[in-house]
Amino acid sequence: VLPAISQKRPSRPTFKTSRRQAMAISNGRAAAALPVLLVLFALWQRMGVPNVSRSETRSLSMMQLKPELQKTTLDAEQTFYVPAFEQRRMPGVVPAASSSGCPHEEADLIPFEDFLEGKDPAGNLILSSGRYLLSTSLTVGSLTISEQAELVLGENLELQTRAIWVKGVLRLGSDSCRLQNLVITFTGDGDKDARSSNALETKGLVVSGELHAFGHRFRPTWTRVAQAAAAGSSTLQLMEEVDWQVGQQLVVVTTAWTDDPEDHQNELRSISAVSGAQITLSAPLDFDHYGGPEYFAEVALLSRSVTFQGDASSEASRYGGHVMCVPGAKCQVAGVLGFRMGQENFMGRYPFHFHMMGTVSDSFFEDCAVQHSFFRAYTVHGTSSSRVSRNVAYDVSGSAYYLEDGNEENNLFDYNLAAFVHIIDRLSDYENGGGQGGVTVQTQASRIVPTDATAVGFYCTNAKNRWIGNSASGGFSGFHFPTVPQVLGDSAAAYPNYKPDEMELLEFDSNTAHSSGRL
Numbered sequence: 001v002l003p004a005i006s007q008k009r010p011s012r013p014t015f016k017t018s019r020r021q022a023m024a025i026s027n028g029r030a031a032a033a034l035p036v037l038l039v040l041f042a043l044w045q046r047m048g049v050p051n052v053s054r055s056e057t058r059s060l061s062m063m064q065l066k067p068e069l070q071k072t073t074l075d076a077e078q079t080f081y082v083p084a085f086e087q088r089r090m091p092g093v094v095p096a097a098s099s100s101g102c103p104h105e106e107a108d109l110i111p112f113e114d115f116l117e118g119k120d121p122a123g124n125l126i127l128s129s130g131r132y133l134l135s136t137s138l139t140v141g142s143l144t145i146s147e148q149a150e151l152v153l154g155e156n157l158e159l160q161t162r163a164i165w166v167k168g169v170l171r172l173g174s175d176s177c178r179l180q181n182l183v184i185t186f187t188g189d190g191d192k193d194a195r196s197s198n199a200l201e202t203k204g205l206v207v208s209g210e211l212h213a214f215g216h217r218f219r220p221t222w223t224r225v226a227q228a229a230a231a232g233s234s235t236l237q238l239m240e241e242v243d244w245q246v247g248q249q250l251v252v253v254t255t256a257w258t259d260d261p262e263d264h265q266n267e268l269r270s271i272s273a274v275s276g277a278q279i280t281l282s283a284p285l286d287f288d289h290y291g292g293p294e295y296f297a298e299v300a301l302l303s304r305s306v307t308f309q310g311d312a313s314s315e316a317s318r319y320g321g322h323v324m325c326v327p328g329a330k331c332q333v334a335g336v337l338g339f340r341m342g343q344e345n346f347m348g349r350y351p352f353h354f355h356m357m358g359t360v361s362d363s364f365f366e367d368c369a370v371q372h373s374f375f376r377a378y379t380v381h382g383t384s385s386s387r388v389s390r391n392v393a394y395d396v397s398g399s400a401y402y403l404e405d406g407n408e409e410n411n412l413f414d415y416n417l418a419a420f421v422h423i424i425d426r427l428s429d430y431e432n433g434g435g436q437g438g439v440t441v442q443t444q445a446s447r448i449v450p451t452d453a454t455a456v457g458f459y460c461t462n463a464k465n466r467w468i469g470n471s472a473s474g475g476f477s478g479f480h481f482p483t484v485p486q487v488l489g490d491s492a493a494a495y496p497n498y499k500p501d502e503m504e505l506l507e508f509d510s511n512t513a514h515s516s517g518r519l
Contacts (some may be wrong), residue, residue, distance in 0.1 A: 186321030215306030215335030416456030422474030478513020
């Protein structure tokens with residue numbers, strides 16, 4: 001996938017795509033690596049292959065391409081398959097530590113009610129200095145936390161607001177004191193009709209200071225079935241024990257080939273019972289979910305104890321909330337659900353977003369979930385050395401995990417899941433892929449970023465990063481490494497001689513993809 005070079009500075013790439021060009025690694029690089037692969041293959045053959053009976057495996061392709069086949073037919077289809085390597089997996093359940101050092105229990109905090117005295121809560125509120133505690137549910141207009149101010153949120157409350165601008169500190173729990181029940185709802189239409197640079201008009205949370213948000217740590221955040229789950233079953237046997245809770249929502253990811261919004265087999269269920277590695281569902285499964293030697297269907301926890309969400313009106317407008325960490329910020333977000341977040345076709349308005357932060361230390365998105373996003377899930381833009389770990393992205397428009405400009409380096413993406421990823425404004429000639437010549441895709445109102453015509457689980461504009469233990473289901477492909485000859489967008493002027501497509505891959509290990517590539 002080749003981005004065009006604009007006459008001034010590169011912006012969102014215009015590109016041509018065809019079935020040949022949709023590969024994650026360019027054919028040129030693959031050809032260069034062919035001699036090495038042949039040598040490794042010869043050595044592997046000399047080492048010998050374990051004796052595996054054909055009767056021990058079933059055909060994955062038959063389950064993917066023809067999920068409607070009966071089990072007896074599937075059993076008749078046999079494929080010789082031997083896993084080459086052991087896959088690295090996310091760490092499982094560990095004993096929960098008792099809470100300590102809770103920020104909302106500190107004695108010197110000023111009640112937020114004292115600040116509100118004599119003020120209109122529906123206005124634009126500014127905390128100019130001091131350390132305040134919000135301990136009850138509240139609806140405000142907008143809220144600015146100035147450089148000399150800190151706001152701490154307590155348990156069992158909901159804060160509704162048009163926007164929050166954090167120049168000082170916003171603290172929601174801590175690593176040693178995880179909040180168990182907190183909701184922040186972003187309301188209104190923001191600047192939908194007239195894009196503004198004012199953070200308070202963006203229907204979201206913009207951070208130039210510090211954000212510390214820690215919800216309950218559930219382990220693992222996603223796993224896989226230990227054996228195939230049949231339609232009609234209400235029980236799942238998982239690969240790992242989980243500490244998930246009754247009443248929480250999970251998704252059993254499709255293993256069929258087709259994964260379009262109007263034709264998919266991802267299944268949302270509530271948890272009725274948990275016993276170690278066995279889950280009882282609130283209702284039987286409607287579809288088969290494959291589990292075999294090639295791969296096993298993923299099962300992901302979607303519930304979190306802290307939620308950032310767009311209001312109900314976000315649904316019709318596809319204009320939800322967003323979280324944006326800008327230069328100078330420190331953002332630590334863990335165990336948070338982003339629901340009805342993202343603003344479709346509005347650049348920079350994503351559920352969780354590191355924006356032009358340069359090289360950072362100790363900023364991360366971990367153990368989070370994004371569900372029903374209108375634009376992406378986790379974006380790393382012009383930012384290096386960040387960490388995106390153990391997250392879930394489900395039901396996402398546009399590419400889910402997104403490196404944006406091509407100058408992003410030394411970021412770690414480990415043990416993340418992308419599932420049910422949607423193309424934005426499907427091309428009219430997807431059925432034939434545009435032929436061998438491909439098609440040219442431009443920026444347009446219905447699809448501001450051309451690459452979202454081929455939205456993927458992981459969009460990787462620079463190989464000089466690490467991807468470990470991730471899984472992708474749905475979308476145009478699982479992982480996409482486009483050819484990017486020079487830095488794009490906001491970062492282009494500062495990196496005129498940087499060539500992303502010449503960067504060496506740091507690490508790509510134990511990643512899997514399935515149920516993608518539908519043309």
